[in-house]
Amino acid sequence: xxxxPTDPPRRAASGALVPVxxxxxxxxxxxxxxxxxxxxxxxxxxxxxxxxxTWVLTSTLLSGAVxxxxxxxxxxxxxxxxxxxxxxxxxxVGALVSAITSELMTMIVGRTLQGFAMGAxxxxxxxxxxxxxRERLGSAMALMSxxxxxxxxxxxxxxxxxxxxxxxxxxxxxxAGLGALAIALTLIVVPESPARATGSFDxxxxxxxxxGLVLFLxxxxxxxxxxxxxxxxxxxxxxxxxxxxxWGVMELRLAAPLVDLRTTARPAVLFTxxxxxxxxxxxxxxxLVLPQLLQLPKSTGYGLGQSMVVAGLLVAPLGLTMMFTAPxxxxxxxxxxxxxxxxLGMLIIAIGYGAGLGLMSAAWQSLVIAVVLGAGIGxxxxxxxxxxVGAVPASETGAANGLNTLMRSIGTSVSSAVVGMxxxxxxNTVNGVAIPTLHGFRVSFLIATAAVAVGxxxxxxxxxxxxxxxxxxxxxxxxxxxxxxxxxxxxxxRGRVLDADGAPVAGARxxxxxxxxxRAGATLSGGDGGYVIAVPAQGAYVxxxxxxxxxxxxxxxxxxxxxxxxxxxxxxxxxxxxx
Numbered sequence: 001x002x003x004x005p006t007d008p009p010r011r012a013a014s015g016a017l018v019p020v021x022x023x024x025x026x027x028x029x030x031x032x033x034x035x036x037x038x039x040x041x042x043x044x045x046x047x048x049x050x051x052x053x054t055w056v057l058t059s060t061l062l063s064g065a066v067x068x069x070x071x072x073x074x075x076x077x078x079x080x081x082x083x084x085x086x087x088x089x090x091x092x093v094g095a096l097v098s099a100i101t102s103e104l105m106t107m108i109v110g111r112t113l114q115g116f117a118m119g120a121x122x123x124x125x126x127x128x129x130x131x132x133x134r135e136r137l138g139s140a141m142a143l144m145s146x147x148x149x150x151x152x153x154x155x156x157x158x159x160x161x162x163x164x165x166x167x168x169x170x171x172x173x174x175x176a177g178l179g180a181l182a183i184a185l186t187l188i189v190v191p192e193s194p195a196r197a198t199g200s201f202d203x204x205x206x207x208x209x210x211x212g213l214v215l216f217l218x219x220x221x222x223x224x225x226x227x228x229x230x231x232x233x234x235x236x237x238x239x240x241x242x243x244x245x246x247w248g249v250m251e252l253r254l255a256a257p258l259v260d261l262r263t264t265a266r267p268a269v270l271f272t273x274x275x276x277x278x279x280x281x282x283x284x285x286x287x288l289v290l291p292q293l294l295q296l297p298k299s300t301g302y303g304l305g306q307s308m309v310v311a312g313l314l315v316a317p318l319g320l321t322m323m324f325t326a327p328x329x330x331x332x333x334x335x336x337x338x339x340x341x342x343x344l345g346m347l348i349i350a351i352g353y354g355a356g357l358g359l360m361s362a363a364w365q366s367l368v369i370a371v372v373l374g375a376g377i378g379x380x381x382x383x384x385x386x387x388x389v390g391a392v393p394a395s396e397t398g399a400a401n402g403l404n405t406l407m408r409s410i411g412t413s414v415s416s417a418v419v420g421m422x423x424x425x426x427x428n429t430v431n432g433v434a435i436p437t438l439h440g441f442r443v444s445f446l447i448a449t450a451a452v453a454v455g456x457x458x459x460x461x462x463x464x465x466x467x468x469x470x471x472x473x474x475x476x477x478x479x480x481x482x483x484x485x486x487x488x489x490x491x492x493x494r495g496r497v498l499d500a501d502g503a504p505v506a507g508a509r510x511x512x513x514x515x516x517x518x519r520a521g522a523t524l525s526g527g528d529g530g531y532v533i534a535v536p537a538q539g540a541y542v543x544x545x546x547x548x549x550x551x552x553x554x555x556x557x558x559x560x561x562x563x564x565x566x567x568x569x570x571x572x573x574x575x576x577x578x579x
Contacts, residue, residue: 017131020189021124022147024088024182028117029151029319030159031091031175032060033287036315037160037308038168040292043434045168048104050427050434051222054420059108061284061416062217063115065409066210069259071119075126077201081192084123085183091117092179099172114175121148122405130193130507133527153319156291157312164308194548196509205258208247213410215240220417255518259403268391271461272384273407275342278455279380280411281418282349285448286373288419289441290315290366302438304363314367321374322381329382338386339462345379346456352376353449357442380455384408387462415451419444492534493557495569497525497545504529505572508547515540531570535559545570 035056038045042053067087075083094113101107124144162170219226219236226232251257264270294311296303306314332341352372359365388404426440497508510531512521520541525531535541538559546552550572559566 016189017191018128018144020182020185021127022144024084024120024124024186025144025147026151026154027088027175027178027182028091028120029148030155030178031095031114031117032064032148033152033155034159034171034175036156036287036291037295037312038163038171039288040295040436041168046102046104046107050424051421052104054416054424055108056104056111057288058217058413058416058420059112060115061409061413062213063112064118065406065413066206066213067116067119068122068405068409069209069403070206071116072122072126073258074201075119075123077196079192079196080123080126080130081186081190084120084127084190085186087117087120087123088179088183088186090114092176092183095172095176095179099169099176102169110172117179118409127190127193131191148319148322150319150323152287153316153323156316157309160308160310160312200256202251202254202256202258205247205251205254208243208250209258212240212244212247213413215243217413217417220414220421223421255516259406261403264403266391267461268463269388271458272387272391273404275346275455275458275462276384276404276407277411277414278451278458279346279349279377279384280408281415281451282353282448282455283377283381283408284412284415285353285419285444286318286370287315288416288423289444290370292423292436293360293438293441294363294366296435300435302360304366306363310363314363315370317367318370318374318377321371322378325375325378326382329379332379333383333386338383339459341379342383342387342462343456343459345376345381345383346452346459348376349373349380350376350449350452350456353445353452356445360438360441381408391463411451415448418447422447492521492532493543493559493566493568494530494532495567496529497531497547497570497572498529499550499572502571505547505550508545508550508570508572510570511544513542513544543568543570545572547572 035042039057042048042056043050046053046056071083071087091114094110094116096110097113098107098110101110121144128144159171162168162174215236219233219240223233248261251259251261264273291308291311293302294304294306294314295308296305298305329341332344352369355372356369359369384404422443423436423440424434426437426443427434428437429435493512497505497510499505504525504527506525506527506529508525508529508531510523510525510533511519512533512535514520514536520536521533523531523533525545525547533543540556540558542554543557544552544554553570553572555570557566557568
């Protein structure tokens with residue numbers, strides 16, 4: 001068989017890959033914050049009640065929470081670029097649907113479709129991991145992560161300018177145009193990743209998760225209208241609990257689940273994920289409150305009377321500060337560890353919201369709040385992936401980070417529903433128009449402060465920094481993190497993936513399959529072809545390896561279950577060679 005190099009061909013064409021994928025992330029952030037400047041006007045624009053109008057925002061966050069694990073799993077199975085383009089295409093369709101309607105239900109349908117673009121963020125990071133050399137991967141993933149903040153910061157004043165001088169539906173036409181441009185650039189510049197996961201798509205799991213989240217958020221949003229003790233509200237909460245428990249039981253029994261829940265049994269992962277929900281709750285409150293406070297007329301006695309454009313410019317530093325905090329986090333984490341930076345970030349968030357209770361009387365005070373909260377949220381969000389990587393073995397890193405992303409999305413979804421409900425219930429009606437009150441804004445800030453306080457308490461239960469964790473958290477890429485974390489696994493297999501000439505094969509997918517045909521672990525070979533994979537228990541396994549340009553290999557192996565690593569080199573194509 002003629003040997004075809006795996007890495008150089010696909011990486012040589014990646015010069016524009018990072019900016020194109022980052023642009024896709026910015027487009028997603030633009031879509032998410034598109035309606036923030038016109039939140040207070042949504043009831044009039046859609047001819048509906050304020051509590052119903054909040055579904056225009058909640059539906060996007062909810063579908064985004066569901067789409068993140070679904071599109072990530074589909075990308076692993078069928079191609080990350082393909083699913084990235086599909087996510088953006090669904091967003092474009094949703095934007096066009098919203099652009100041609102002023103009817104509430106149709107608008108909600110359009111915004112729900114737009115929420116599926118949130119799956120583009122983990123897909124873009126996955127493409128970077130698969131396509132880029134390790135020395136470029138760390139900075140590229142940082143840029144992709146910060147694109148959410150950059151996009152949000154740019155979208156607020158831009159959307160305000162458009163909404164102030166043109167019909168508000170123009171916002172959706174603009175989002176559709178940006179989405180179409182991102183699709184075109186992706187198809188032209190970004191190659192498809194050759195990496196594929198084994199198994200099949202968990203459709204029942206996707207449906208169960210979607211149903212459970214909807215059943216949970218619907219009574220939160222409408223509980224004040226139905227009555228918190230009404231049969232409908234309590235029945236939906238009970239149904240949500242039943243559906244999510246059954247979904248969890250089903251996921252634990254599947255060989256290839258939509259979301260791997262087993263990692264949540266470890267305290268380090270459990271407390272990190274719970275803290276992630278609290279940070280997600282606090283993150284979205286400021287985006288809902290400050291634009292409305294800034295735009296309310298001064299005649300209310302507390303409104304700051306700013307235009308939509310000025311309000312957007314004053315809130316924009318929130319996202320920009322998140323981006324600029326990244327290098328500060330890197331230095332602090334290297335010296336003190338991600339647990340300390342998470343606690344520090346949440347302390348800064350609590351200070352920001354606490355001070356914000358008394359800083360609502362001038363426009364410049366909103367700018368101060370945005371900068372302080374941006375710094376705290378930036379530190380906290382940057383800490384979460386490092387904590388997850390340091391707490392799980394290499395074979396579970398991808399599943400654990402996917403679940404953590406979902407937890408953050410659930411936090412922002414709950415925040416949108418709860419704060420929307422609070423503002424609607426505390427609003428004053430003037431000439432038939434509901435006006436949010438200063439009391440409602442302060443209650444919203446108190447909710448965010450309480451969420452951060454709970455997050456701080458949870459973070460205190462995280463395990464402290466260990467010397468072994470230091471090099472792992474300073475690794476230059478996720479591939480390095482996986483390999484260095486796996487180096488500590490004593491019970492398993494380790495070796496190198498080689499081609500027919502004995503040269504190392506980088507980026508090969510190595511999968512461990514148990515006697516029942518289920519995936520027991522997976523990893524990628526490093527730049528030197530090295531791999532390390534842990535085994536859950538003693539017994540017979542199949543160790544499979546595949547890489548682009550090579551025939552796949554599947555070898556029967558046995559591990560005694562003792563605390564040692566069995567040396568095993570995998571030769572592509574050909575037989576297994578004992579190291």
